[in-house]
Amino acid sequence: xxxxxxxxxxxxxxxxxxxxxxxxxxxxxxxxxxxxxxxxxxxxxxxxxxxxxxxxxxxxxxxxxxxxxxxxxxxxxxxxxxxxxxxxxxxxxxxxxxxxxxxxxxxxxxxxxxxxxxxxxxxxxxxxxxxxxxxxxxxxxxxxxxxxxxxxxxxxxxxxxxxxxxxxxxxxxxxxxxxxxxxxxxxxxxxxxxxxxxxxxxxxxxxxxxxxxxxxxx
Amino acid sequence: xxxxxxxxxxxxxxxxxxxxxxxxxxxxxxxxxxxxxxxxxxxxxxxxxxxxxxxxxxxxxxxxxxxxxxxxxxxxxxxxxxxxxxxxxxxxxxxxxxxxxxxxxxxxxxxxxxxxxxxxxxxxxxxxxxxxxxxxxxxxxxxxxxxxxxxxxxxxxxxxxxxxxxxxxxxxxxxxxxxxxxxxxxxxxxxxxxxxxxxxxxxxxxxxxxxxxxxxxxxxxxxxxxxxxxxxxxxxxxxxxxxxxxxxxxxxxxxxxxxxxxxxxxxxxxxxxxxxxxxxxxxxxxxxxxxxxxxxxxxxxxxxxxxxxxxxxxxxxxxxxxxxxxxxxxxx
Numbered sequence: 001x002x003x004x005x006x007x008x009x010x011x012x013x014x015x016x017x018x019x020x021x022x023x024x025x026x027x028x029x030x031x032x033x034x035x036x037x038x039x040x041x042x043x044x045x046x047x048x049x050x051x052x053x054x055x056x057x058x059x060x061x062x063x064x065x066x067x068x069x070x071x072x073x074x075x076x077x078x079x080x081x082x083x084x085x086x087x088x089x090x091x092x093x094x095x096x097x098x099x100x101x102x103x104x105x106x107x108x109x110x111x112x113x114x115x116x117x118x119x120x121x122x123x124x125x126x127x128x129x130x131x132x133x134x135x136x137x138x139x140x141x142x143x144x145x146x147x148x149x150x151x152x153x154x155x156x157x158x159x160x161x162x163x164x165x166x167x168x169x170x171x172x173x174x175x176x177x178x179x180x181x182x183x184x185x186x187x188x189x190x191x192x193x194x195x196x197x198x199x200x201x202x203x204x205x206x207x208x209x210x211x212x213x214x215x216x217x218x
Numbered sequence: 219x220x221x222x223x224x225x226x227x228x229x230x231x232x233x234x235x236x237x238x239x240x241x242x243x244x245x246x247x248x249x250x251x252x253x254x255x256x257x258x259x260x261x262x263x264x265x266x267x268x269x270x271x272x273x274x275x276x277x278x279x280x281x282x283x284x285x286x287x288x289x290x291x292x293x294x295x296x297x298x299x300x301x302x303x304x305x306x307x308x309x310x311x312x313x314x315x316x317x318x319x320x321x322x323x324x325x326x327x328x329x330x331x332x333x334x335x336x337x338x339x340x341x342x343x344x345x346x347x348x349x350x351x352x353x354x355x356x357x358x359x360x361x362x363x364x365x366x367x368x369x370x371x372x373x374x375x376x377x378x379x380x381x382x383x384x385x386x387x388x389x390x391x392x393x394x395x396x397x398x399x400x401x402x403x404x405x406x407x408x409x410x411x412x413x414x415x416x417x418x419x420x421x422x423x424x425x426x427x428x429x430x431x432x433x434x435x436x437x438x439x440x441x442x443x444x445x446x447x448x449x450x451x452x453x454x455x456x457x458x459x460x461x462x463x464x465x466x467x468x469x470x471x472x473x474x475x476x477x478x479x480x481x482x483x484x485x486x487x488x489x490x491x492x493x494x495x496x497x498x499x500x501x502x503x504x505x506x507x508x509x510x511x512x513x514x515x516x517x518x519x520x521x522x523x524x525x526x527x528x529x530x531x532x533x534x535x536x537x538x539x540x541x542x543x544x545x546x547x548x549x550x
Binding site: 207 | 267269290291292293294296298300301302303304305306307308309310317318321322349350352353363366376
């Protein structure tokens with residue numbers, strides 16, 4: 001316990017880094033996956049190859065990616081950019097499927113009437129298609145956020161791993177306390193992040209909580 | 219007036235959905251496109267707001283080619299109602315109705331108050347305004363669909379099988395309400411249905427289309443029933459077209475007889491027929507003065523005594539007619 005008291009500064013620093021490394025890729029991934037998913041619904045032949053490619057990307061071992069990225073991007077081995085790029089790749093590969101499924105969940109008669117009342121193409125996507133896709137997109141967002149929070153720790157192997165660095169510290173000194181602190185805090189982080197996303201989703205989709213879910217109508 | 223001139227729609231695979239369609243849709247009336255599936259009626263309708271682009275020919279509205287302006291602007295000026303309403307599930311009822319006014323830049327308050335007025339106009343309780351479409355019945359959703367189409371006061375309203383997914387009782391109500399509404403607003407309505415009864419009931423003019431997208435006949439319903447252009451139209455309007463044609467016969471003064479003692483009344487409203495037992499026999503259907511001969515004949519046919527009851531606007535019985543009276547009217 002005294003270790004915790006003596007190292008509050010370190011713990012706080014690692015927690016902040018962990019959060020940063022996990023969340024920034026989620027945001028970047030979403031920004032990339034939404035337009036990509038939209039293009040895939042416009043050109044239907046793109047959808048399945050994209051989803052399959054996403055699956056392949058996601059199956060790449062994270063350590064390999066952490067090591068390969070500096071070589072490809074020319075970044076320093078100890079740069080946080082490596083982790084962010086790697087996790088963004090995972091985020092996009094996972095979210096792309098949800099974005100495509102979400103946009104496909106827009107019932108055809110709703111899309112048809114959106115066109116007929118006079119929405120322009122881009123306006124329709126923003127005002128009609130994406131809001132209706134929110135529940136499906138959020139399902140993916142929750143999975144990917146929790147996955148990222150757990151994956152950041154792996155970065156500790158190459159020296160940037162947020163709370164994961166508490167694991168390496170504990171193992172090196174054969175000392176359990178930092179490991180427990182790391183585990184408890186990443187678990188708490190994942191739970192809180194998920195709770196925030198659920199709340200955000202409920203605020204964004206008051207309509208999805210009434211009677212019939214959209215999926216059944218479609 | 220909406221004018222089709224030699225309009226053809228051919229799909230890339232060679233299917234011809236509409237074949238050299240030429241017709242004039244008069245303003246401020248209801249024109250119905252009717253025909254079996256595959257006759258191109260929906261395609262023809264959707265070419266008017268360019269949600270389907272035609273292959274050749276021209277469509278003009280009041281003399282202006284619809285390709286003269288951009289498709290999005292064109293659509294904002296044309297109301298559109300489809301089967302299952304196609305309401306936006308993530309918007310409340312009032313937001314759905316206010317969609318087009320907001321798209322064309324009305325301020326929020328005006329869009330909202332117009333939407334509320336329209337909800338009342340189509341017979342919806344304004345308490346439903348803040349609900350989401352999933353919380354409404356099919357009939358209510360369809361009313362919202364009509365309100366949404368009318369919100370920006372377009373001159374033209376396109377309706378694509380709007381009432382075919384609701385049950386027969388609600389369909390009947392919605393049809394009556396559309397006719398009542400149309401008497402007030404006098405829009406140019408183009409209505410698509412596969413149901414010839416609906417076409418006859420609603421249309422000022424009916425265009426019968428045959429498979430392959432060819433126009434078989436374009437005429438007011440009474441003429442369609444009296445003089446079908448060919449075998450196809452005769453078959454399509456059905457076996458009992460003679461009976462249906464009675465819908466358009468309005469005997470000016472069908473002589474009614476005084477109410478018989480057997481008819482039980484409450485405050486003048488017919489309750490049933492006495493036949494000696496405790497229970498009353500049902501009245502049967504009733505008709506009003508000025509109703510069609512079809513309604514009068516139906517009252518006679520459904521009454522257990524063979525006497526059809528005539529009522530006034532308040533539902534109070536004013537007299538009866540019997541089979542002889544109807545037969546006499548049929549002869550004249």
